[in-house]
Amino acid sequence: MAEAPKAKPAAGRAGTKKELPDHFKAYKHVWVAIECEHGAVHPVSFELLCEGRKLADKRGVELAGVVMGGSEDAIAEAVAQTFEYGADVVYTVVDPVLTHYRNEPYTKAMTDLVNTYQPEILLLGATNLGRDLAGSVATTLLTGLTADCTELAIDDEGSLAATRPTFGGSLLCTIFTLNYRPQMATVRPRVMSMPERQEGKRGKVISHPLGMGEDDVVTKVLQFVADRETDKAQLPYADIVVAGGLGLRSAENFQLVKNLAAVLGAEYGGSRPLVQKGWISADRQIGQTGKTIRPKLYIAAGISGAIQHRVGVEGADLIVAINTDANAPIMDFANLAIIADAVQVLPALTEAFRKHLSVNRMAG
């Protein structure tokens, strides 16, 4: 039901007119939640700083980062980076309770900050952490939240226009929160570009207490099992991705995809049916219900390019389709195509790259 009227341009909606209540008029500045669980800042936070900078400049306001963590030491690097990637101000909440991400204390920290310092725009990464936190914060503040955005802009009246895919990416919609503050949005990783780093840039740090003790938190972290870098697919951040689909016909043939990926130093992945068939693990699924990737080069072998797959790969700089069917939907968004049997093309391609390498090695 929620989607029904969204299908039409929202006509006659009471809230379409901008009537910002007085108590919201003081809300100012653009905030970005900096995600730095376990030390390192999630790249999406930098992408958001880049986007937030543009919004803040358009509004003529400041850009602030929000850094939360367990100790000053743990967040020092994140704070520095937040400035270097563009923030004018950084709000910090530091408390041992915040060592691991948990919904309760993080929601409290963020809502207290918002209520105290009153930003007009609050951006978070559409990661598991960001989406867990954003939903709770928005519900607590009773404000609007546009999830999983792919484009942000300021409209002529100064409101945040947040554009996001809907219906599995077949459509896009632009959403506003006119009469409530802050205007909240989560943004998909790898959609916005990275800002230039301004080495050594610093600014004002404002710290705020958490006001909650460990005893107040019901949920306990018993353990954190970090993914081992080696066996974990790093698809979203890979520069080259090689993927296979049902056109490969068998699990054995999928090895050809892995072989090419190995030579190229690429990550490998596949379409959803391969996960369902058990040829690849679920974390290697690319698409709407899998990973969104933005590599420089994406090679799709035996993948038809269904809309759910398409939305996950469209951000790639260069897409190569290897498919026997010249009319497969993937041809509508690939840049280059080989109309031939992937089972024959893949080994030949692997060999071509290998050769290229040895020739250049010899020459060098």
Add this chain to the structure above:
Amino acid sequence: MHIVVCVKQVPDSAQIRVHPVTNTIMRQGVPTIINPYDLFALEEALRLRDKFGGEVTVLTMGPPMAEDSLRKAMTFGADRAVLLTDRFFAGSDTLATSFALAEALKKIGTDFGEPSIVFTGKQTIDGDTAQVGPGIAKRLKLNQLTYVAKISDLDPDRETITVERRAEGGIQVLETRLPVLVTMLEGSNEIRRGSLEDALRAAKADVVKWSAADAGIEDLTKCGLRGSPTIVKKIFSPDPRSEKAHPIDTTDLSMDDIAQALMDELFQRQPELEGEFLRFAATQFGQEVGHG
């Protein structure tokens, strides 16, 4: 133990079309399905019921035809279905949806027993926001466990639950107290095929239907369009890429030549790829190539 699973009826996104002229959604003939993520939640709920006893109630807010999805959920083995349907709910965004569902959950608690666990899917495939679950949790002050890959332990007596939650860069093992709201991660299980008995029961069952008033919702300004702070101003199709893929000529060429042609084309279009590739290769295959 009473478990409630929130399920949503969604259009099968694979079959959504956009009117080429008016740019609106053409729903004609688009089949609806249970949001695929919600099935992981439902199966988890059914497993817990089978193990600990009790009942599973499925809840949806949607148009009258959403009854089909509830019935379908019952063919998998759910014991009871509640449909929250009212024109006042039309146009709900996530905030208004979580309000209505939270109110219905209170009423379910009163009428059929307080739930120990409320499940939702990770997200829907039409709204795609993953916000409704957390919204419900906040409103009902339930402990919130999102992106749960596995329920590793549940102790109804101590009222504790331990789960593995997918976090960025790893798995968090979390313990908290019931009642909780859990959003289930995809791939955590596979929905069962109900027996003939379940299917027959589902076909005949009475679905509980509540209007806003039935669910005890007094403040209608929190529902539907009026209760939704977000406003959808524009819906449009993504720009189609103007040209089709450029096919590499394959006529009368050997596979090796075709591969060579593609590689050349790639390096020509993305020159920096070649440099990066060689640098990568130098670190990885130095030995091997040296021998070759």
Add this chain to the structure above:
Amino acid sequence: MSDEHFDAIVVGAGPSGNAAAYTMAKEGLKVLQLERGEYPGSKNVQGAILYASALEQIIPDFREDAPLERHVIEQRMWTMDDASHVGMHYRSNDFNEEKPNRYTIIRAQFDKWFSRKVRDAGATLLCETTVTELLRDSSGKVIGVRTDRNAGKVFADVVILAEGVNGLVGQRSGLRSEVAPDTVALAVKEMHFLPREVIESRFNLKGDEGVVIEAMGTITKGMTGTGFLYTNEESISVGIGCIVSDFAENETTPYGLLEAFKNHPSIKPLLAGSECKEYASHLIPEGGYNAIPRLVGDGWIVVGDAGQFVNAVHREGSNLAMTTGRIAGETVVWLNRRRDEMTKANLTEYTRRLEQTFVMKDMKKYRKIPDFLHGNKHVFTLYPKLFTNAAQSWFRVDGVDKRSKEKQIMSSFRKSRSILGLLGDAFKLARAWR
């Protein structure tokens, strides 16, 4: 296993199964309907023609809420060669009557609507439940079915097989033989979406008026078959079908044929700018009267496509399906009221009643057509070319006098096929038609 006992089990929720289940449920019988698809019509996504009268006899006021696309006001019959067509168009404002006779429909929606009616009448429908075989007692009488669900047996007095053309349950249970490849056509269809305004201007329609094009000729590359195009409200159904055994001999793919048909210069402009979203293929029983299997036995009845009830010449199928389903339902109700056993002898009442309807009369009338068409490839190869060439030569104004043109045309007919052959074909066709 379910302890529940039903008066009747209906296998399949297509037009025939729905008609049977509706008829019985409406009269208060306890009916269980089993459908393997996700929902009724899920295996039948495409557009089709609905003949009103058969449905009217089951649900007289169906026009009030059935999902009808357009009522047909114009029929085009085309004979095509590779670049042209000669055709007959019949368009009449009489078809804009209060209760039109033919509609285009989209099966997925129509079947869903019909199924809703069936359930409202009181039948129990289980989807995603495939019947795997019939259950019999020691005397061989059918007493229920086994499904693919856990503990999946269920029992009833009578089982109505409305399972469609493949008839797998009947076959597996030894009631009938396998469908022969030369008695079924394989049809492929696509749905092309276009704004309704475009459809209306392109086909010269207003409101809910619709057009049907039926075509034969070289488009089937010498195989027995036809192509078609129907206008729906906001889409066009286009398809082509040929006898299965012909495909095997010709090594052509149905999809290739459809591509060629869509690209034919007479068809292409009608589809220009559309977006194809659905593709499906389905079998049509075209063996006619001679291919009808046994229709009743102890505890079972066959209806619809499963009984080969299709009139290939007039492209009628769903109306025969609904009529056979209705009559089977009425027969069961009648026996049930009389507390008669569902034995073969008693159920034969169904075939007796069928004989009185258009169904059996038409099936008999056209019984020789399948053989004629199959044995006479000229209909699909030579004649279309002759007709189109003749038309072209007749209509081209090029300084050749009309008498010479007539001669030219006649001699081209003669050269291609002897007068005797031509006459023979015409005669055979007439006889088959009779």
